[in-house]
Amino acid sequence: MKQPDMPAFERPAGMTTQEYVFERLRQAIMVGAFKPGTSLTIRGLADILDSSPTPVREALRQLTSVGALHLLENRRIVVPRTTPARFEELISLRIALESHAARRAVMHLSELQIDQLVVLDDAIEAAISVGDKAGALIANQEFHRRIYMANPAQLAMPMIESLWLQLGPLLGIAMEHVAEFYLVDRHQEAIEALRQRDEEAVARAIDADIREGVGGLDGGAIERLLKLTG
Known part of the structure; x- marks a missing residue:
């Protein structure tokens, strides 16, 4: 996946990797670092965030549950387009x-x-x-x-x-x-x-x-x- 222009994020002391990955992705989506229609992959995001796949998978699940991302029938995760x-x-x-x-x-x-x-x-x-x-x-x-x-x-x-x-x-x-x-x-x-x-x-x-x-x-x-x- 294409490297997004994610804003800087200062990781607080004591923040777990799971919390860091979720907050980093949440902030990036809120400020438009990922464009509508962009496909996201667990491996690609793990590489960008220097993380293992597990925290990324959980963060994507949480973000999908609140409507920030869409899970398609073919299991692809995408940033939704807006009508x-x-x-x-x-x-x-x-x-x-x-x-x-x-x-x-x-x-x-x-x-x-x-x-x-x-x-x-x-x-x-x-x-x-x-x-x-x-x-x-x-x-x-x-x-x-x-x-x-x-x-x-x-x-x-x-x-x-x-x-x-x-x-x-x-x-x-x-x-x-x-x-x-x-x-x-x-x-x-x-x-x-x-x-x-x-x-x-x-x-x-x-x-x-x-x-x-x-x-x-x-x-x-x-x-x-x-x-x-x-």
Whole structure:
């Protein structure tokens, strides 16, 4: 299989090989390192990740179970292609779940945590300015994750991350080929609303951030992007 352009990943102390392989592949899919339609092989990924086949096999099983990968009838594992209708459904679910998660997290975020969101937003802009598309996507996901995870009773994050995984391959193409894709975000509005403890304003900012970012791609744009993958 062709060597993917996987983002750097710092392995924490104590992380098992199984955990490392899963997290590395999950992050790579989320930032579009694997294009839609790409076939993945256990041996090829094991070579790339300097791992034995067993952790790779288990990671692929887990990623298939959450819809990030598809297992075909001939047992091939592929990165799924996205149709305009499926894309619209994924975006609608993102808006519903993330607006809810943001609204419920507002009262749990400390001023220090909000200040850390400002740092993350600056990191997104810095990554974009130097053409680090994967870095921008990783920082953007962490920005959203920090908000939603502030709620100690949250249940939505696994579902949200499943949606990020399913959208990741198309996001990678969009970041490469749509110049205007990440010029506007609503993070500053979300940060200000968080400081004001305004739940509805935070939810509106997250809604707009998704709609005007990846959600701004229409059916025609999606089809054109998918053609670039062959």
